[in-house]
Amino acid sequence: MKNRKKAKLKIKNIIIILIVFILLGITISIITKNNAKPKIKDKKEIKQKEKILTEQEKKYQELNNINKKLDYFKDDYLDRYLEYKKNNQNLSNEQIIKNVNMNLDLEKYEQTQPAKYQNTEKILVNKYYNVGQDYIPENLELIDNQYAIGNMKMVKVAKEAFESLSAAAKKENLNIIAMSTYRSYDYQTNLYNRYVAQDGKENADTYSGRPGHSEHQTGLAADVYNKTETYTNFERTKEYQWMQEHAHEYGFILRFPENKVDETGYQFESWHYRYVGLEAAKYIKEHNISFEEYFATVIDK
Numbered sequence: 001m002k003n004r005k006k007a008k009l010k011i012k013n014i015i016i017i018l019i020v021f022i023l024l025g026i027t028i029s030i031i032t033k034n035n036a037k038p039k040i041k042d043k044k045e046i047k048q049k050e051k052i053l054t055e056q057e058k059k060y061q062e063l064n065n066i067n068k069k070l071d072y073f074k075d076d077y078l079d080r081y082l083e084y085k086k087n088n089q090n091l092s093n094e095q096i097i098k099n100v101n102m103n104l105d106l107e108k109y110e111q112t113q114p115a116k117y118q119n120t121e122k123i124l125v126n127k128y129y130n131v132g133q134d135y136i137p138e139n140l141e142l143i144d145n146q147y148a149i150g151n152m153k154m155v156k157v158a159k160e161a162f163e164s165l166s167a168a169a170k171k172e173n174l175n176i177i178a179m180s181t182y183r184s185y186d187y188q189t190n191l192y193n194r195y196v197a198q199d200g201k202e203n204a205d206t207y208s209g210r211p212g213h214s215e216h217q218t219g220l221a222a223d224v225y226n227k228t229e230t231y232t233n234f235e236r237t238k239e240y241q242w243m244q245e246h247a248h249e250y251g252f253i254l255r256f257p258e259n260k261v262d263e264t265g266y267q268f269e270s271w272h273y274r275y276v277g278l279e280a281a282k283y284i285k286e287h288n289i290s291f292e293e294y295f296a297t298v299i300d301k
């Protein structure tokens, strides 16, 4: 009896040991499978990837790794940044990123693209971004005729803001009157062609947008005057001073300031205001930047 029991125990132990070995075998095979050395093809791919990464890293280094500091740095623009830097050694890396984001490395009107954020107050239309011939903004409404001459339309949100602005100025006996707001593509075509005939293309381009490139087609811009002075003299009026202090409180900005000609592509226009919304207008005023810079560093990143 004792021997039989011993034999049974032995068999039991053997079975347990066998099971342990089988489990161990399975575990080892799984581990080695996972750690299998890459095939030669994979190795090549990995090496290539490593090479690309280091080339990219080198490029980041050329820009002092500023990509880690600026949230508007665009990887897609890396080569453009470096090319621009080559020709503009005097600029800081930060300015290089900003300028390229503003497309200042491109020829005006040469490499254009459809405007982003259409039908919103974020839209940027300039010499790099355009709207099509068919673009008519949604929600165009007539401005109350006590604040405009003739039938002047703006996008509802801008129209309401403009009326509030003009009403506030009126309380201080100042007239801020819209004299040109929404303009269709065809209207702009005639206007631009007339200016070109008068002044030549080069001059006309400093103050008039080519068709599809005028902010007036967005329904968010207004040219104003004070009823007594011609609009080109707006700069010399009390109304202009008032606008300097208060336009942003209604979501408007002076769109083409004197010190931003290189960025906007337009000469100083004391009479042209653009609705961008309260938050943007406040930011732009506080930071003393152009709408182009705001777009390139805050909106479109």
Ligand SMILES: [Zn+2]
Binding pocket: 216, 221, 222, 223, 271, 272, 273
């Ligand atoms: Zn204008």
